[in-house]
Amino acid sequence: MSCTESLSPAKPMSRELGPVDHGRLLEALGIEARVLGEVAHAASPDSPVPTAPGWTLSELLRHVGSIYRLALGWMEEGRRPTHWQRGPLPGEPVAGYFDAGREALLAELAAHDPAARASTWWPADPTYGFWIRRMLHETLIHRFDAERAADVEHATVPEDLAADGVDEVLTLYFDQKLATMGLAGTRHGTVGIRTGGHSWIARAGPDETTAWRCSVEEAAAADELVEAEASRVYLWLWGRAAPTAVTVTGGHDLAAQVWALLRLATR
Helix, strand or coil, X not given: CCCCCCXXXXXXXXXXXXXXXXXXXXXXXXXHHHHHHHHHHHCCCCCECCCCCCCEHHHHHHHHHHHHHHHHHHHHHXXXXXXXXXXXXXXXXXXXXXXXXXXXXHHHHHCCCCCCECCCCCCCCCEHHHHHHHHXXXXXXXXXXXXXXXXXXXXXXXXXXXXXXXXXXXXXXXXXXXXXXXXXXXXXXXXEEEECCEEEEEEEECCEEEEEECCHHHHHCCCEEEECXXXXXXXXXXXXXXXXXXXXXXXXXXXXXXXXXXXXXXX
């Protein structure tokens, strides 16, 4: 389950803009948050979420509303907040709690230049742009979850946003969060990931987990190579798609290790 509540700053990295610009990401955040709310409002709040076992739609909506308030606290207080409204007040509907958090978050993000400095939990990107991107993918993956819970057919992820999400989950969660958790792989090796005209390397072993953008040739030279359309790779990396959703060549053990490590990083 995607979450940012337990993260703390760790190793610095050089900051580079991802595949999609912040204007598109902010616009998409507004759309995805609205759709998530509409899907959850239209279905039974007790509907189980098959892609997030143990959760109902109501719990999913509460979680996202809490994350919105956590992000606002980071931006407003200049550090990770110690207190924020983690759920609806007595008598407050979950839908209202979510809607209020969404509106406050969008207003705060729209009021600042994405390049303006803001406190974040990623030393590589201390800007409002970090929060635009992080909140978009938090929302997008849970919009997908909500549509699965509501049995909405053809739940999809736009390809440009999916490519950006692949970049985020590899360079932020695989490269950054696993290190803060003190977790590493058991097998040495590299996995190339190619999709949407972009390529990455994920390297793991007993003493490291790291990922970076690379050339098509470098990805092809990795020990194993993962390929598929961007939406499939994105959902696979987030644990929302079956192993067969992507094509793996050169073996499967290292790709499976990347997938398993990301389950720990994104839970």
